Amino acid sequence: xxxxxxxxxxIQWQSQEINETDVIDIELHNLIVWNxxxxxxxxxxxxxIEICGHETTQAEQCALIIHHKGKCxxxxxxxxxxxxxxxxxxxxGIQATIDY
Numbered sequence: 382x383x384x385x386x387x388x389x390x391x392i393q394w395q396s397q398e399i400n401e402t403d404v405i406d407i408e409l410h411n412l413i414v415w416n417x418x419x420x421x422x423x424x425x426x427x428x429x430i431e432i433c434g435h436e437t438t439q440a441e442q443c444a445l446i447i448h449h450k451g452k453c454x455x456x457x458x459x460x461x462x463x464x465x466x467x468x469x470x471x472x473x474g475i476q477a478t479i480d481y
Contacts, residue, residue: 411454
């Protein structure tokens with residue numbers, strides 16, 4: 382059985398397969414550290430390295446932002462991921478919150 386367009390030059394038949402993919406939508410939050418007049422730069426830097434896994438340079442930059450801007454989003458992730466880190470910073474006397 383021949384189609385009328387089968388022998389016409391320039392016409393090509395294409396099929397497109399649609400694959401459905403499950404999309405996982407994870408809401409990301411920011412772990413925010415706030416400036417205060419109590420904690421030293423060294424203490425904040427050490428805490429960011431030990432608790433948040435920052436490299437030294439990253440922790441130093443965050444500490445400077447906290448000092449000059451009043452706060453800094455130091456980590457991004459799900460609420461459940463950030464909560465233990467926020468609690469650990471708070472236990473060290475560092476003001477930390479998680480935004481929504």
